[in-house]
Amino acid sequence: xxxxxxxxxxxxxxxxxxxxxxxxxxxxxxxxxxxxxxxxxxxxxxxxxxxxxxxxxxxxxxxxxxxxxxxxxxxxxxxxxxxxxxxxxxxxxxxxxxxxxxxxxxxxxxxxxxxxxxxxxxxxxxxxxxxxxxxxxxxxxxxxxxxxxxxxxxxxxxxxxxxxxxxxxxxxxxxxxxxxxxxxxxxxxxxxxxxxxxxxxxxxxxxxxxxxxxxxxxxxxxxxxxxxxxxxxxxxxx
Amino acid sequence: xxxxxxxxxxxxxxxxxxxxxxxxxxxxxxxxxxxxxxxxxxxxxxxxxxxxxxxxxxxxxxxxxxxxxxxxxxxxxxxxxxxxxxxxxxxxxxxxxxxxxxxxxxxxxxxxxxxxxxxxxxxxxxxxxxxxxxxxxxxxxxxxxxxxxxxxxxxxxxxxxxxxxxxxxxxxxxxxxxxxxxxxxxxxxxxxxxxxxxxxxxxxxxxxxxxxxxxxxxxxxxxxxxxxxxxxxxxxxxxxxxxxxxxxxxxxxxxxxxxxxxxxxxxxxxxxxxxxxxxxxxxxxxxxxxxxxxxxxxxxxxxxxxxxxxxxxxxxxxxxxxxxxxxxxxxxxxxxxxxxxxxxxxxxxxxxxx
Ligand SMILES: Nc1ncnc2c1ncn2[C@@H]1O[C@H](COP(=O)(O)OP(=O)(O)OP(=O)(O)O)[C@@H](O)[C@H]1O
Ligand SMILES: [Mg+2]
Numbered sequence: 001x002x003x004x005x006x007x008x009x010x011x012x013x014x015x016x017x018x019x020x021x022x023x024x025x026x027x028x029x030x031x032x033x034x035x036x037x038x039x040x041x042x043x044x045x046x047x048x049x050x051x052x053x054x055x056x057x058x059x060x061x062x063x064x065x066x067x068x069x070x071x072x073x074x075x076x077x078x079x080x081x082x083x084x085x086x087x088x089x090x091x092x093x094x095x096x097x098x099x100x101x102x103x104x105x106x107x108x109x110x111x112x113x114x115x116x117x118x119x120x121x122x123x124x125x126x127x128x129x130x131x132x133x134x135x136x137x138x139x140x141x142x143x144x145x146x147x148x149x150x151x152x153x154x155x156x157x158x159x160x161x162x163x164x165x166x167x168x169x170x171x172x173x174x175x176x177x178x179x180x181x182x183x184x185x186x187x188x189x190x191x192x193x194x195x196x197x198x199x200x201x202x203x204x205x206x207x208x209x210x211x212x213x214x215x216x217x218x219x220x221x222x223x224x225x226x227x228x229x230x231x232x233x234x235x236x237x238x
Numbered sequence: 239x240x241x242x243x244x245x246x247x248x249x250x251x252x253x254x255x256x257x258x259x260x261x262x263x264x265x266x267x268x269x270x271x272x273x274x275x276x277x278x279x280x281x282x283x284x285x286x287x288x289x290x291x292x293x294x295x296x297x298x299x300x301x302x303x304x305x306x307x308x309x310x311x312x313x314x315x316x317x318x319x320x321x322x323x324x325x326x327x328x329x330x331x332x333x334x335x336x337x338x339x340x341x342x343x344x345x346x347x348x349x350x351x352x353x354x355x356x357x358x359x360x361x362x363x364x365x366x367x368x369x370x371x372x373x374x375x376x377x378x379x380x381x382x383x384x385x386x387x388x389x390x391x392x393x394x395x396x397x398x399x400x401x402x403x404x405x406x407x408x409x410x411x412x413x414x415x416x417x418x419x420x421x422x423x424x425x426x427x428x429x430x431x432x433x434x435x436x437x438x439x440x441x442x443x444x445x446x447x448x449x450x451x452x453x454x455x456x457x458x459x460x461x462x463x464x465x466x467x468x469x470x471x472x473x474x475x476x477x478x479x480x481x482x483x484x485x486x487x488x489x490x491x492x493x494x495x496x497x498x499x500x501x502x503x504x505x506x507x508x509x510x511x512x513x514x515x516x517x518x519x520x521x522x523x524x525x526x527x528x529x530x531x532x533x534x535x536x537x538x539x540x541x542x543x544x545x546x547x548x549x550x551x552x553x554x555x556x557x558x559x560x561x562x563x564x565x566x567x568x569x570x571x572x573x574x575x576x577x578x579x580x581x582x583x584x585x586x587x588x589x590x591x592x
Contacts, residue, residue: 050469076471088469090462097252101459102470104452109244145466152471 002061003028003156003187004049009058011041011048011211018044019055020211026156031178031188033198035222036208037231042191043085045208046158050082051075063155081154085161085191087141089148091134095125098133098144102151115151122177123147138165146174150181157181159190163197175200195223207231249443251450253306253458255527255577272435276428285426285499290539291434292495296516297535298445298528299488304517305525306449307481308461309367312513313375314489316382317350319508321490322497323386323401324349326410330399334411334421339498343413347490354486355479362475362482367464379508386505406504413498426499434495441488445528448484457481511554515542518557522564524574534573 004026011019018041026032034042047053049060051072060068067075090098099116107115120126123143128136133144146162159178163171171194178201182188192198198205198219205222207215209231215222222228250257256265276284296314303311324346332338357378361371390403401407413433415422424430448454459467460474468474497503506512516535523534538560545553568575 052465071473072468073471073473076469082469084466084469088463088466090459090466092462093458094252097455101455101467104455105471148466148470 001028002026003063004189005059005061006045006049007059007061009045009048009060010056011044011053012056018211019048022058022208022211022213024206024213026187026189028155029182029185029187030203031182031190031201033202033205033219034189034191034208035193035198035205036214040208041211042208043160044211046082046160046191049075049158050080076152076154079155080158081149081152081156082158083142083145083149083160083162085164087138087145089133089136089141089144091132093133094130095133095136095144096120096129098148099151102148106151106153119147119151139167139170142166143174146177150186154186156187156189159188159192161191161193163192163194168196171197172200245447248447248450250446251454253449253454254446255529255574255581269439273432276431281427284428284431288426288431288434288495288499290536290543291431291438292492292499293516293519293539294438294492294532294535295441295495296489296492297520297523297531298441299485299492300516300520301525301528301531302445302449302457302488303481303485305520305527305531306454306457306461307478309478309482310369310372310517311375311482311485312372312517313377313379314485314516315508315513316375316379317354317486317489318493318496318512319379319382319386319503319505320353320493321346321350322493322503322507323407324490325494325497326407326503327396327399329410330407331397334414334423335416337414337416339411339413343491343494343498346494347487350490350493351483351487354483358479358482358486362478365475376513379513380510383505383508386508404505406502406506408502410497410501412501424498430499437491437495441491442528442532449528453477453480515557518561520571522560522572524571524577526570527574527577530571530574530577534571537573 002025004024006022006024009019009022010017022045034045036042044053048055051067051070055068058068059066062075062078062080065078067078070078090101093101096116099119100112103112103115120129123146125140125144125147128140133141136144142162142165146159149157149159162178163174166174175197178188178190188201190201202219205217205219206213207222207228214231215225215228217225275287296318299314300311303309303314325342328342328345329339332342357374360366361374366374386401387404389401390405392400394401394403399407411423413424413430415424422429424433449457456467456472456477459470459472460477464474493503493507496507519535519538520531522538523532524530538557542553542557545556564572
């Protein structure tokens with residue numbers, strides 16, 4: 001069953017065609033990675049899915065409902081959740097409070113406290129719980145925001161470069177975490193440059209280039225595709 | 239029952255300074271002092287003290303909207319004025335019998351809240367935020383000031399109430415409690431002092447509970463990062479609007495109490511100077527904390543009052559200097575900075591001796 005469908009989505013920024021007739025189907029239960037050179041339009045696609053940008057034309061369907069015209073918060077309430085490319089934690093609030101704000105619409109009282117303790121342990125942030133989120137390292141901020149995103153128990157989790165700023169070990173741990181969440185039923189769409197991470201988690205990969213879907217397939221198919229290698233090389237030369 | 243106890247638990251939390259027995263003992267001590275104070279003073283001085291308390295509500299409204307919510311409203315005086323004039327118009331027309339002054343107080347605050355709801359709806363749902371919020375609210379208060387200032391002619395009346403241009407409206411009845419032996423009229427004296435003190439304590443505690451509740455969590459989350467707050471599923475416009483309306487009601491309470499205190503209100507209470515002063519008290523005190531806001535407001539206000547003896551222009555210049563110093567030394571507020579500094583020292587001392 002398709003959980004998310006992007007139908008002929010278009011978005012212009014002035015003369016720049018950042019999203020060019022994108023069609024993408026995300027199956028319920030899969031881990032799907034979105035890759036592509038810098039400026040390919042990956043983050044913009046997330047912002048369209050989340051309703052921060054509105055498409056010039058095309059539709060976004062989520063769980064058999066047209067959500068193209070819905071406000072962002074309403075999309076979140078239908079089961080979407082996101083970790084942004086630039087970590088969007090509440091810098092002036094404690095780590096604990098960051099999690100509380102993410103959880104409080106679902107849980108209260110003792111159940112809320114218990115869930116926070118569990119998440120702190122899961123995210124390896126127990127020692128930092130009283131610290132201001134703004135004082136965390138970049139990697140820890142990423143983890144905290146992932147924790148906030150999964151607090152909503154979303155049906156679809158959007159991760160924009162979740163492992164940026166992480167060591168290879170941390171990246172691997174993040175990958176394991178994503179796989180565990182997926183095993184528990186969460187569908188994941190992740191933008192990632194780190195090919196080790198993509199290889200670790202992705203069941204399917206979509207390559208975005210100049211706002212268009214350039215290729216799609218398993219990680220092995222994508223890696224073997226010379227055209228894909230060419231666009232990355234092209235960028236390296238440019 | 240657990241819900242009720244839950245409210246008490248919310249008196250303390252990450253959004254408000256002060257917790258534990260030591261803090262509440264100090265609170266009780268200050269309150270006892272405030273309760274006993276009229277016994278050691280005369281009615282005239284006590285009446286003047288009420289004047290300082292009157293302004294605390296508008297300061298708290300700014301703390302809520304600006305300090306906690308992160309939107310700078312430059313026009314809280316608009317709601318102050320609407321409620322002040324509203325009280326005057328209502329009571330001059332309908333008198334003070336049968337406890338009507340209290341109904342007028344509520345209606346006047348309701349008017350301010352209603353205007354805020356309409357204005358706030360257009361601003362927040364029209365996504366007018368940031369510095370534009372300050373500009374729009376300032377424009378509204380200055381517009382109201384200009385409008386009221388040109389109502390000198392006899393044609394400007396609502397029922398029996400003459401608006402009276404820049405000379406202002408006066409002679410509205412004070413708050414009056416109906417009583418068996420005859421109504422108790424609360425002139426700017428000991429009676430009014432206790433009533434306003436009670437309101438102050440109630441509002442302070444209620445705001446502590448509100449800010450430490452899940453509602454308060456969302457408010458500070460919006461201040462920190464509105465995009466992230468929305469992406470956790472919160473309709474942030476709704477939260478901003480509610481905060482704005484509560485703030486307007488508090489500013490309105492200030493306006494009514496001011497009018498009741500002096501039986502007098504003028505358009506200049508909505509002018510540029512009037513609009514700026516609360517911002518200074520709150521900034522100097524520490525806008526992101528209720529307690530620091532109250533202390534800051536009372537201290538700065540009494541300092542200001544003491545200085546006006548030497549001429550109000552000097553006092554205003556001093557206010558400006560104080561604001562600049564705050565921005566340079568302790569951007570989050572001098573009182574708040576001092577409190578945090580002291581608590582940190584105490585905590586360190588404890589750690590060292592332990
Ligand atoms: N709000 C905006 N206004 C104008 N141009 C924009 C805006 N947001 C993005 N762009 C442009 O759109 C293009 C795609 O940006 P986007 O952030 O989607 O790329 P990306 O694939 O996420 O890149 P990266 O891998 O560097 O994060 C870029 O050229 C960018 O400069
Ligand atoms: Mg990006």
